[in-house]
Amino acid sequence: MGPTGMDGLELRQGYRPGLIGALTRLHAEYYHHAWGFDHSFEAQVASQLAEFVERFQPGRDVLLSAWRGPELAGALAVDHAAGEPGLRLRWFIVDRPWRGGGLGPALLERAVRLALEPGPARVYLYTFRGLEAAKALYTRAGFYLAKEHALHQWGASIIEQLYETRPPGQP
DSSP: OOOOTTTTOEEEESOOTTHHHHHHHHHHHHHHHHHOOOHHHHHHHHHHHHHHHHHOOBTTBEEEEEEETTEEEEEEEEETTSSSSSEEEEEEEEOGGGTTTTHHHHHHHHHHHHHTTTSOOOEEEEEETTOHHHHHHHHHTTEEEEEEEEEEETTEEEEEEEEEEOOTTOO
16 A cells, blocks of 8 residues: 555755656656657656756746655656746656645645746646646646647657646736
8 A cells, every 4th residue: 555645745845866867767667657658758858857957046947846755756847948938847747656645736736836936927838648637737727728739759659738827817
């Protein structure tokens, strides 16, 4: 029987030694087993996450992680300098034993709140069709599906989706 709720978790903001490797491992293992993604996915996560951590600026970027001792339970980042206007939600994952206990919504709510402290901004994320639990979290948090398109990457065919928040003042 796995852990329930968020008992025993330490929520951290910012970098912690081992985070890049642990977060890359969670993504690589989950997306390989559940979706058949190949080594190029793990390499992309590792390189982009390392680059993000190198340029990370507290107060501008957000990096949240939840730990139980040395084990990463989940994480999420908000990247201010991801290349498009607005704040990009990235690397959101909760390890299987911690799913369904409130960790995902707690990380998402806290990350968006911290990201928007300086003022209103567009928050966006890329995902793909089929991640229904994540889609439910995003829509409850105020994101909507802005566009989608088919592509082949990471050794798989997916329908990539762009979710974003509505601009300030828009219904």
